[in-house]
Amino acid sequence: MCFWIKRLQTNRIIKQIKVMQQSRALNQPTDEAIGKEIAAYHRLATIYSKLLGKKKWPFAREMMLACYRASSTLDDSQAQYLLGKYLLEEGKLREQFQTEGVFASVSNERDMRQCYDEAIAYLIAAEKLNHIQATRLHGLCYINGWGLAADKNTGFELIVDSIDKENSWAKVPQIFKEIGLNKPEFFSALTQRRKPG
Numbered sequence: 001m002c003f004w005i006k007r008l009q010t011n012r013i014i015k016q017i018k019v020m021q022q023s024r025a026l027n028q029p030t031d032e033a034i035g036k037e038i039a040a041y042h043r044l045a046t047i048y049s050k051l052l053g054k055k056k057w058p059f060a061r062e063m064m065l066a067c068y069r070a071s072s073t074l075d076d077s078q079a080q081y082l083l084g085k086y087l088l089e090e091g092k093l094r095e096q097f098q099t100e101g102v103f104a105s106v107s108n109e110r111d112m113r114q115c116y117d118e119a120i121a122y123l124i125a126a127e128k129l130n131h132i133q134a135t136r137l138h139g140l141c142y143i144n145g146w147g148l149a150a151d152k153n154t155g156f157e158l159i160v161d162s163i164d165k166e167n168s169w170a171k172v173p174q175i176f177k178e179i180g181l182n183k184p185e186f187f188s189a190l191t192q193r194r195k196p197g
Contacts (some may be wrong), residue, residue, distance in 0.1 A: 020036065080129070
């Protein structure tokens, strides 16, 4: 029963999106219309995210990512961030396969590079639209060397910049704990970076 309800829901939202896309192609879209289309993509992605691992929905993850990709073309910074985050996780998994050696292969390495490249591109796009978490995650990519050459200075600058933009200096310990940088050397590096500003 749940299968048919979800199928009806997804089909209804897809029809709405098609109408909005056609309207956008033929007319100058308003900000409200673009907002509605973005919201529809997010509703659809949420449905697919709840169907991950279900036998009758074997491609739920791919559909969820497709929703975020489509939404990101409308300058949706949240979709760009989420897409970057998911692709980064896949890239890290594939990198682990390569380093452990058991599942290492040329195609896995190629897929790892592609995931990292796409993830960084989406994070940078979201960052340009002032998405705070995207800036932090981009900084973590530099600090940990995920898809980029490790550069702790650039990574810390991005994280400090995100804290400045959000004006959340009071929550620094909580933010560092959330992003996994709650070690003394990171706090001392942060205070050094903050002094000049």
